[in-house]
Amino acid sequence: MAHPAEATSEHGPGVGHVVPIRTLLGVLAVLLVLTIATVAITLFDLGRMNIVVALAIAFVKGALVLLYFMHLRWDRPFNAIVLVSAILFVVLFIGFSLLDTFQYQPEVIPGYAPALEP
Amino acid sequence: MRTSETQLGAAGPAAAPGPSRGDDYLRHGTGIRSWLFTLDHKRIGILYLVSILSAFFLAGMFAVLVRTELLTPGKTIVDADTYNQFFTLHGAVMIFLFIIPGIPAALGNFVLPLMLGAKDVAFPRLNLMSWWLWVTGAVLSVASIVIGAVDTGWTFYTPYSTTTGQKGVVPIVLGVFILGFSSIFTGLNFIVTVHKLRPKGMTWFRMPLFLWAIYSTAVLQVLATPVLGITVALLAAERLMGLGIFDPALGGDPVLFQHFFWFYSHPAVYIMILPAMGVISEVIAVFSRKHIFGYRFIAMSSVAIAILSFLVWGHHMFTSMSPLANMLFSALTFSVSIPSAIKVFNWLATMYKGTIQLRTPMLYALAFIFLFTIGGLTGLFLGMLAVDVHLHDTYFVVAHFHYVMFGGTVMAFLAGLHYWWPKMTGRTFSEIGGQWGFWLVFCGFNLTFFIQFLMGSRGMPRRYYDYLPEQAIYHQISSVGSYLTAVGFFVVAGCLWRSLRQGAPAPANPWGGNSLEWWTPSPPPHDNFAETPVADDPYDYANWTYDPALGGYVRPPGRPA
Amino acid sequence: MGGTFWLPRRGSTFAADVDFAWDLVFWISVFFFVLITSLLVWFVLRYRERPGYVAQPASSHNTPLEIFWSVVPTLIVAGLFWTGYKTYLDMATPPAGAYEIQVTGQKWNWLFTYPNGYVDGQLHVPEDTPVRLVMTSQDVMHAFFVPTFRVKRDVLPGRYTDLWFEAIEPGTHEVLCAEYCGTSHSTMLTKVVVHERADYERWLAEASDFLRLLPPAEAGQLLYAQRGCKQCHSVDGKAGIGPTLQGLFGHDQPLTGGGSVRVDENYIRESVLVPRAKIAAGYEAVMPSYQGRLRDEEIAAIVEYLKTLKGSP
Numbered sequence: 001m002a003h004p005a006e007a008t009s010e011h012g013p014g015v016g017h018v019v020p021i022r023t024l025l026g027v028l029a030v031l032l033v034l035t036i037a038t039v040a041i042t043l044f045d046l047g048r049m050n051i052v053v054a055l056a057i058a059f060v061k062g063a064l065v066l067l068y069f070m071h072l073r074w075d076r077p078f079n080a081i082v083l084v085s086a087i088l089f090v091v092l093f094i095g096f097s098l099l100d101t102f103q104y105q106p107e108v109i110p111g112y113a114p115a116l117e118p
Numbered sequence: 119m120r121t122s123e124t125q126l127g128a129a130g131p132a133a134a135p136g137p138s139r140g141d142d143y144l145r146h147g148t149g150i151r152s153w154l155f156t157l158d159h160k161r162i163g164i165l166y167l168v169s170i171l172s173a174f175f176l177a178g179m180f181a182v183l184v185r186t187e188l189l190t191p192g193k194t195i196v197d198a199d200t201y202n203q204f205f206t207l208h209g210a211v212m213i214f215l216f217i218i219p220g221i222p223a224a225l226g227n228f229v230l231p232l233m234l235g236a237k238d239v240a241f242p243r244l245n246l247m248s249w250w251l252w253v254t255g256a257v258l259s260v261a262s263i264v265i266g267a268v269d270t271g272w273t274f275y276t277p278y279s280t281t282t283g284q285k286g287v288v289p290i291v292l293g294v295f296i297l298g299f300s301s302i303f304t305g306l307n308f309i310v311t312v313h314k315l316r317p318k319g320m321t322w323f324r325m326p327l328f329l330w331a332i333y334s335t336a337v338l339q340v341l342a343t344p345v346l347g348i349t350v351a352l353l354a355a356e357r358l359m360g361l362g363i364f365d366p367a368l369g370g371d372p373v374l375f376q377h378f379f380w381f382y383s384h385p386a387v388y389i390m391i392l393p394a395m396g397v398i399s400e401v402i403a404v405f406s407r408k409h410i411f412g413y414r415f416i417a418m419s420s421v422a423i424a425i426l427s428f429l430v431w432g433h434h435m436f437t438s439m440s441p442l443a444n445m446l447f448s449a450l451t452f453s454v455s456i457p458s459a460i461k462v463f464n465w466l467a468t469m470y471k472g473t474i475q476l477r478t479p480m481l482y483a484l485a486f487i488f489l490f491t492i493g494g495l496t497g498l499f500l501g502m503l504a505v506d507v508h509l510h511d512t513y514f515v516v517a518h519f520h521y522v523m524f525g526g527t528v529m530a531f532l533a534g535l536h537y538w539w540p541k542m543t544g545r546t547f548s549e550i551g552g553q554w555g556f557w558l559v560f561c562g563f564n565l566t567f568f569i570q571f572l573m574g575s576r577g578m579p580r581r582y583y584d585y586l587p588e589q590a591i592y593h594q595i596s597s598v599g600s601y602l603t604a605v606g607f608f609v610v611a612g613c614l615w616r617s618l619r620q621g622a623p624a625p626a627n628p629w630g631g632n633s634l635e636w637w638t639p640s641p642p643p644h645d646n647f648a649e650t651p652v653a654d655d656p657y658d659y660a661n662w663t664y665d666p667a668l669g670g671y672v673r674p675p676g677r678p679a
Numbered sequence: 680m681g682g683t684f685w686l687p688r689r690g691s692t693f694a695a696d697v698d699f700a701w702d703l704v705f706w707i708s709v710f711f712f713v714l715i716t717s718l719l720v721w722f723v724l725r726y727r728e729r730p731g732y733v734a735q736p737a738s739s740h741n742t743p744l745e746i747f748w749s750v751v752p753t754l755i756v757a758g759l760f761w762t763g764y765k766t767y768l769d770m771a772t773p774p775a776g777a778y779e780i781q782v783t784g785q786k787w788n789w790l791f792t793y794p795n796g797y798v799d800g801q802l803h804v805p806e807d808t809p810v811r812l813v814m815t816s817q818d819v820m821h822a823f824f825v826p827t828f829r830v831k832r833d834v835l836p837g838r839y840t841d842l843w844f845e846a847i848e849p850g851t852h853e854v855l856c857a858e859y860c861g862t863s864h865s866t867m868l869t870k871v872v873v874h875e876r877a878d879y880e881r882w883l884a885e886a887s888d889f890l891r892l893l894p895p896a897e898a899g900q901l902l903y904a905q906r907g908c909k910q911c912h913s914v915d916g917k918a919g920i921g922p923t924l925q926g927l928f929g930h931d932q933p934l935t936g937g938g939s940v941r942v943d944e945n946y947i948r949e950s951v952l953v954p955r956a957k958i959a960a961g962y963e964a965v966m967p968s969y970q971g972r973l974r975d976e977e978i979a980a981i982v983e984y985l986k987t988l989k990g991s992p
Contacts (some may be wrong), residue, residue: 086341089341089428092429093345093377093381096377096432097374097377097378097381099443099446100373100377100439100440100442101371101373101374103440103441104373104838107838107839107840107841108371108837108838109839112366112369112836112837112838113366113369113837114367115360115365115367116367116369198862198863198865199862202861202862202864269861270859271859275858275859276820277819277820277836278819278820278860278861282861283963366835366838367837372820372835373835407728408734408737408739409739411738411739411740412739412745415740415745437822437831437832437857437858438820438833438835441767441768444771445768448763448767449760449764452756452757452759452760455752455756456753459749459752460748460749462715463748466715466722467744469722469726470722471726471734471735471737472722472726472734473728473732474722476723476727484719484723487715487719488715488719491711491712491715491716492712495708495711498704498708498756498759499701499705501756501759501760502704502760502762502763502764503763503764503766503767504697504700504762504763504764504766504829505697505700505704505763507770507829507830508697508829508831510831511857511858512857572684572685575685575701576682576685576686576826577687577824577853579855579856579857581859581865585865586853
């Protein structure tokens, strides 16, 4: 007796809503494909795009897990806002820090690691 | 039993609810286990209060030792290594064990459910766990003193912290890691409590401002503290396993550590100040007998400060970042000063045409405004790039943050402690004793720290064991100030301790506040309210009149709730 | 000491601009401090509870007022940002063709390498000449701070950082370390000596030639004082972070882990270039290596100097 994928009921999110098995398996399949893609991409060197592609794939996978496996798609918008804002803060943190790091890369002594020398 | 409690329901207390009866929370259950494993938010608040005050005493002792060593250039009482350990432990214990838990844990835990007319927080067991995590983190951190006292400064900058020989680095950062979870769980608990346990009639904009402050702080705690957790975990891993994330000798980047560390530690300073500002909003209004001015602006400024606090961490790193990052962070830093200024103007406007009662809590609140103004304005100096280059890592910074953390948060903590003391303990403290304590602490504080602005602008760096002889007189003035401050704190403690043993029983509403905690006896019964009260405007004091025989305020008979 | 009440004397061209930025924020702060404190005190006095005082009604919100005291401070702080940024940009942009000196920070002293390769423990610069310092650390984070020049910059291992200044007149200036770096952080001091332009080249030529101009033992003593030996090794018999050098030469030094070694030219050379090879008994393995930082002739001069330090260790 499959329940149709319906929007949040007026009694609140999630009560009585069950995600169809087909949807879950479909998302799983997509995640597996993306995981294979992540590994496959490492065989090609795209230079600066390496990190962009890796993060993009990770972002899509994370979004799928959140929306479907963690039921966020059928949940209260407020919970989605909380989550998205958390992600924004991570982006802010990593973004500003990397901005600074990239700026001073020319001043870094290449290959400096005296404690690692034999 | 029921009849006396229904006074708190629809009719309001016709007669003043008396002080402690058999069912008050202090007497409900006896023995050490009923305290250490309590689920009562009020008892947890008291456990926290005792804990953080112990930490304050320990960190304060280190401060006195630091100031004593600095009485003369060169060695006064200890060698350089020991001095470096003193200032590190002063900072680490004060920050992680006292001031970050501080107002939310010791006062917020007690007051938050009462202000909401609720029986407890949303997750009482999680609340108890928060306290036990504090204890565990505290034991580990203090144990580090014995294992091999740390001398890295509370900021643990790499690669000094990853390469120094002291064995206490890993224990203390693990202690900090655990304390972080204490903070996160408290934050989580408070967010859910404010969202879910508000009574009928208490919309968001009818909450007391202390709750807006606590709520904003809780968001910061939950969002920012995990970054600290990861940072110290990585630091410990680097020390134990030589990973090479932060140590250039292993191929790492020390400035990356600073970005990681300050991404938490800047919001952390707002975790310290926001609850303090919440206390001030309550105290200023009550002791001006006047509705708070600009409620919405004060409420929204708490939220604005919480959000903006995440955008400015780089201003701790102006001498190690690139010029582009410096420009961005300097511009953003000024944005966070505006909401704080808005609060100060609104508090002053609250006092305008009020009826000002100069009781001990109000003295602390007025001192807060004065001292936080100085602390906040000196922050502007540090936000300006050209000026910060000169002032960074000097005593100017030390003076700035002591003015906001001590002159701000500690003063507000003392205001709140005295304000809610009758409610928490059921005892009245001596007003004379309270005033003596206040003046000694206030004068001692300014004597200690104001001169440090001058030392810093003249070029005296911080964390210095030795110094140029011409700076000696300033150090001596500052150290004398620290002794005066210590005396002041003993007087404050003595006054409050004395009230526990000899103080007159406190009425339910000694100060005439209208937030819901004043609608229940002092001390409150175990489950706070017999029936959930209906929310009122928390700043409408018109319904209370002073009864001299009782020494407190009562609602006139027949006045509806 | 010179200078104003709050600030040290001005030694560089942009010190005046920095001081202007300070003055701007200082007086704006004084204004607001006086305003807020006066209102605070006045309200307390005027509206305090006393017999016969009845409070007049007053509003509890005023949106135009809120906007006013939000917008005006915003404009003010925007001005403060701009002033600070403008001067900072100048301070962060060394002029092309500036005279470059390399700076090395290590626990716990500073070394300056001049363009001709000469290394000195003090910074000598000509007046009225833009000087750019290119800095790195041998171990942990330090910071190079000259209060009278109004400059400060972190000095990091594995990376170069720079700062520049132009000294306005001959004189001496204090240099302090401004990033906590351990035990002797507060004694990691040195000086900037500003020479008249005509005098500078002559000074550099003479100082660089010290190995030729001075007797070997004196040259060795200069190296001892300037290259960081002095911080850890005394010459008067007192044990420091490292063993005393008095009477060391020719002595049998016990080692950590047993055994001992006769202190001769070879042992001195090894201790300087590979210090962790043999550790003196009772001391920690903290000495940095001088590989690439002391030439053979310099080590020979140091040996000559040690030979003059008679006495019992």
